[in-house]
Amino acid sequence: MTDLEPPSPGSQGVAPGPGNPPYIAPPRHSPGFPAGMTDLDDTELQAKREYAQLLRLHERLMAQLQRTLEELTSSQTGKLIKDIRARTGSEPDLTSINAALEE
Numbered sequence: 001m002t003d004l005e006p007p008s009p010g011s012q013g014v015a016p017g018p019g020n021p022p023y024i025a026p027p028r029h030s031p032g033f034p035a036g037m038t039d040l041d042d043t044e045l046q047a048k049r050e051y052a053q054l055l056r057l058h059e060r061l062m063a064q065l066q067r068t069l070e071e072l073t074s075s076q077t078g079k080l081i082k083d084i085r086a087r088t089g090s091e092p093d094l095t096s097i098n099a100a101l102e103e
Contacts, residue, residue, distance in 0.1 A: 069101040 071077060072094055085091035 065101055069098065072098055072101070
């Protein structure tokens, strides 16, 4: 006997009747979903998994971009730019890079 099969009348010693309701199979829907909805199929599970991976990737990329922006705007980078300007006579323009990172 499986979980989805009703018990045989004599197996539990109780026959269905007014005081003993008949066997009702457990719902075949995922917890958290309304009754009547079937289990999520493989494509929906795959989509949810990929979406979660994209969210984690987004978090990592945002953290990397934030660190890069902090490095470019740090005092050490400012000193390097001054050193480059003193040696070459021109300074690198980082404003477009900073603006792109801030977006």
